[in-house]
Amino acid sequence: MEQKLIKPPVEIRYADELEALAANDAGRKPENWKLSPKAVRTFILGSPKPIEYNGRKIEIKKKFFGNDALVERCIITLAGSRGLMLVGEPGTAKTMLSEFLSAAISGTSTNTVQGTAGTTEDMIKYSWNYALLLAKGPVKEALVPSPLYVGMSKGIITRFEEITRTPAEIQDSLISVMSDKVLNIPELENDGLLFAKPGFNIIGTANIRDKGVNEMSSALKRRFNFETVDPVNDVRLERQIIINEVEQSAAAAKIDMPVDIDVAELLAITYHELREGISETGMKIDKPSAVMSTAEAVSVYYQTMSNAWYYDQTSLSLAELAKNLNNAVCKDTKDDLEKLKSYFNTVVKFKAEKVGGLWKEFYAARKYLK
């Protein structure tokens, strides 16, 4: 029996949508793009009406929330000669956006270099199959292409994750590729120039909390357009993202439990207030130093839901939610625990008294904060 994938890539997960969009796409396409820029936008930002495809109505859901103009700028950047660099706080869906863009533009989101402190120039450019190299010498057959090489040769997008975790001198190996669109392979002598095909481009992502670890050189910066992805600033949107993401994860894990909209809203408000350092009523709160991203909120909800599902509970327990919130927030410093406790003792207490309901239950769960 075919095993399911834990996390199928975007092009598989949304294959129907991508096919339907391609079939209905009458827009002008840059060379080697699977979809026109307008269709790429529709894929990421959704369509108000379903699209007819093979007799079916395919609904194109909105997949990226908060800043439509940013998505549009990303698409236009990728159609031009500069690379796209997505920067922002952790958990702001930079990687997800780069996957959506790659899948929609090139049909694949897996042509990826993962930047780490140990990333070397061979991992970015090419390396060799040493057995073949010894047997046949430096021939194309012995060359092991990197994702960058693949991107250039096929005319597709190469994603470079966490670029600032890579040492600066390694990052700079991208400069000639970005400006001349050519990769030099001196070992292949006369055959040693790989010219990028149209459609090739690079999407980099960088976490601003890593700033200063390996600062990008200004020469490399000039070859990218930068887009800052901010956390979602609208509680309604954040609630919707939590609901959508949890629904998808639950479906994949065959957890047959509906998402409680009220709990999702409570969590969205909690995350929003802790991130912004101010409550809905204008009360000032200490901001925890931990990452308070929407992705973290999704994870907190999903863990709570899994707990309820596997331990045969009929509904979500707010005590469990508070415990998971505690684990998510209090990671780095003890101060964060104090800040979380103070949030419960001020804002949550106030809401418990004024609004009651779930907030009362949530406030009662403060005893689990430790």
Place this chain on the structure above:
Amino acid sequence: MERILRSKEIFEIIPFDYSQPAVFFPIRHHSPACSYHLLKTIEAYQPDCILVEGPKNADKLIPVLTDEKTVLPVAFYYFYKDKAKHINEEADDYKCYYPFLYTSPEYNALSAAVKKGIDCSFIDLPYGEMLINTSENKGIRTKREIPAYNDDYYLSESKYFETVCEKTGMRNFEEFWENFFEIDALYIDTEEFVSRMLTYCYLLRKNTPIGETIEDGCAVRERYMAENIIGALETHSRVLVVTGGFHTSALYELVHAKKKQPKLKLHHFDESVQNVYAMAYSYEAADALNGYASGMQNPGFYNSVWKKIMDKTTSGESPAGAYEDTALETILKCAKAASKSDLLITMSDISSAVTMYRGLSVLRDKKEPGLFELYDGVQSCFVKGELNASSELPIKLLRQAATGSEIGRLCESAEKIPIVLNFEEICRKYKLKIDQIIEQKIELDLFSKQSHLEISRFLYRMNFLGTGFGKKLKGADLVNNTDRSRIREIWSYRRTAETESALIDVSAYGGTVEEACTVLAARRLREESKCSEAAKLYVECFLMSVSLTEGFAEKMNDIIINDGDFFSLGKAVYYFNMLHSLGRMYKDERLDSVYFMSRCFRKLIIMLPSMINIQSEYSNECIKICKMLYNLAGKEDMQQEYEMLISAFETMIAKSDPEPALYGAVLGLLYSGNTGYKADIKNAFEGYLMGTEDMRKQGAVFLRGLFLTARDIVLVGNEFVVITDQLIKLLPMESFVEVLPELRLAFSYFTPSETDSIAEKAAALYSTDKAEIKKRFYFNEMLYSAGLELDRQICSEIGEAIS
């Protein structure tokens, strides 16, 4: 959306027909598209009368506004003084601005009318009437930092537009407007443009509750406008009515209603109560107003668009492409400004930004890139790295370019307000740059250059009038007694729209800046009852070199007589004395300051004896005044007061239950003039010493007062060191800790060498010397361990002995 906006049905409700006696043209303030199609309408309709929305009492300013030599932006500045309490019981003054830019349809309509010799006038209620007919905090009475006449909030603040933006995928109302009304307008004919405007505004009107239009005064204004239109129709055959789009449908209905409403009865206000002036304005100020939904934002950008439209149409071309050209021009301007700020913007960045805004306009189905695409292009291609406060300079520069930096100018024939003319003349005389919006800096060497002193006085005067023209960055502050040693002043100054409006506000007080200051200062003095505040005002007048002549001395005398506040009088003495001593330096000697000083002085002497029992929290302030009086009495021109002061001091010390610090200080002052008081001081101190513990604590406070005025008493001889030592010895540990701050403060009045000399005397009391008491003692580790061990053994032996 376009389909809805293209609806022809609207013309069945509000016809747009050149064969009609009245044509209603809907506009949005400062909209180039409205101006463009309005001019085409004027050409096609050939009206014999053009009526424009705007307070009727500004008709007299139309020739100034439309004069060829007037450079926009210009604003009409309306004011109304509700002395008769028509609005409410507050009897407040009200003011508002009505700015005109080259993009303003109202300006273009009036300008075309004047050029063609067509009758034209404003048709809205005069400002005061508008206010009277508006509920509090509604419409024109909405509390804003800068009040504006324009009422575009109808168009952009409606909940209805939020849905429209959501449906059309636009970020906000401005983007929606730019796309569907501004850019598209260059590709459609006038009929279609008007149809879109009317449809949008009609739907908006239908979504606005009638009650709201009554509360915000809109309904009455429309009634009055309709009256004026009907009046014009009686004498003209083709009347073009130019009003905000929100009013168009209502006006059409009112003008064509079968049953006419009775005429509105207006108040007749004098020009001193209600009037309007034309004044030079700036794009920056217009943009700030537009931030309150009073017209299109980013006037600099749309002004460039308007210039392109006019260039193209006058040379017989289509206006299409005006946005594309402006976008390129603006991005180059922005890159140039960035290079001046040491931010490297390469040609590659510029070309990438151009690709970006063009690409985005195609992706967003816009016919040309607008301001929003321009912002996107700059953000994406000019900002390197994370977008934050330190990297957003390119966006700031674009914002500046889009706002525009020009300042308007009124034609010479414009009736200029004398005080504004005087202000400009002085600026010209002293070469102060007022034709730039960038803040200027000036350093003034007050005492070596007469012109610098005069500039300083002028800047003080402008501040006194509340114009916000100058800001003193560095220099002596005579009012707050800080930085008195500075002999130079550094000022920044900038002429803004508020400068002129503030001058207009005070124009009733005089024809020159100096005159207005004089009248205003005299007026303030008349309302003053506190001597310190009156003297402070006198200092301000001194800095401005403004003479308070008429009735001043009499009023000041009254204030001094009636002010029974010791501290207020003390402060006044300080101010008058300062002016007396600085007079020669500032070349403004005021003889009356000595007179007022001696008046206050005498009054203080009378009050002094009763101050001896003052509460301790006020003692410091009182000591300061006593010291000041003593020093003043030592001066040549105040010697006649000396005896009286000493006598007052003597009365003070003879009183029972004195405040110890003040008591000490007064005794100290008496000792300064006569060393014979040493015995009194010793007696007094011994009294504290021999008293209860509480009294001893007060002894420390007494010392603080004494040392503040006569510290040499400790330095002469040994007696005071001995009795201070006794005091410290007699105090139990807890009380000592309690009075320690007082003692520390008392000894802080001595110089380091004096402290050394006192320490030497104290050391001698304990048979030691200065070097010895400065020694630090260190424990030997071995000795300490041995001591501990010994201690332990003794304890254990004692323990055994007990058991």
